[in-house]
Amino acid sequence: MVLTHAVISSPVGDLTVVRSAVGVCGLYMQATKRPLTPERLGERDSAAADGVADQLAEYFNGERREFDVPLDLTGTPFQRRVWGALLRIPYADRVSYRQIAVELGIPNAVRALGAANGSNPVSIIVPCHRVVASNGALTGYAGGMERKKFLLDMEARVAGT
Numbered sequence: 621m622v623l624t625h626a627v628i629s630s631p632v633g634d635l636t637v638v639r640s641a642v643g644v645c646g647l648y649m650q651a652t653k654r655p656l657t658p659e660r661l662g663e664r665d666s667a668a669a670d671g672v673a674d675q676l677a678e679y680f681n682g683e684r685r686e687f688d689v690p691l692d693l694t695g696t697p698f699q700r701r702v703w704g705a706l707l708r709i710p711y712a713d714r715v716s717y718r719q720i721a722v723e724l725g726i727p728n729a730v731r732a733l734g735a736a737n738g739s740n741p742v743s744i745i746v747p748c749h750r751v752v753a754s755n756g757a758l759t760g761y762a763g764g765m766e767r768k769k770f771l772l773d774m775e776a777r778v779a780g781t
Contacts (some may be wrong), residue, residue: 623662626669631680631774632767635744636661637779639668642688647742649763676744680695682778687745695739702736709750712779714772715781738762744771 623645625638638646638661648656671689678684693703700705705720719738726733740748744762747770753759761768 622667623660624668625661625662626666626673628669628673628676631769632763632770635676636712637669638662638674638741639672642692643671643677644672644745645694646694647745649743650764653700672745675681679744680774682774685778687743689743689752691745693742695736695741698732699739702733703740703742703746706737706740706746706748706751709747712781714750714752714756716756717751717759718754734759750775 621640623638623640624767625636625646626745627634627636629635634652636646636648636656637644638648646660668681674760675684675687675689679687691702695703701724702720705724709715717734720726720737721727721733722729736761737748740746743749748765749768751759758765758768758772
């Protein structure tokens with residue numbers, strides 16, 4: 621698979637957009653669990669950010685609540701199922717890991733669901749930041765807790781909630 625990447629600025633710091641021929645397959649914040657190796661990034665090409673940069677700017681300006689860039693989510697069938705559930709979380713909503721597990725019909729798989737959530741390669745667009753603990757507490761986020769809080773607070777402010 622041929623990959624290209626571009627780095628764009630955002631209110632949460634630089635974001636690295638990775639794109640395949642099919643669509644966006646990575647959107648990484650500066651703080652990431654796994655290093656961004658050349659194999660995961662491909663060649664640097666500003667065209668990798670085409671469409672994505674504009675939609676992210678609209679999102680951060682409070683003008684966009686849903687993204688419509690093509691995605692190329694590569695993972696296990698279970699991970700893709702979890703990421704599909706993340707894509708259904710409405711803007712500014714917060715859901716618990718348990719709620720998603722119940723929705724997917726696997727109520728005892730909360731830990732596995734959490735691991736799949738943490739492996740989400742396309743942050744913000746696939747809104748893993750909207751998943752919280754059952755008691756509403758903010759829990760781990762690959763981009764860092766301060767970024768998760770920023771995203772949730774921004775969405776709540778824009779939505780008026």
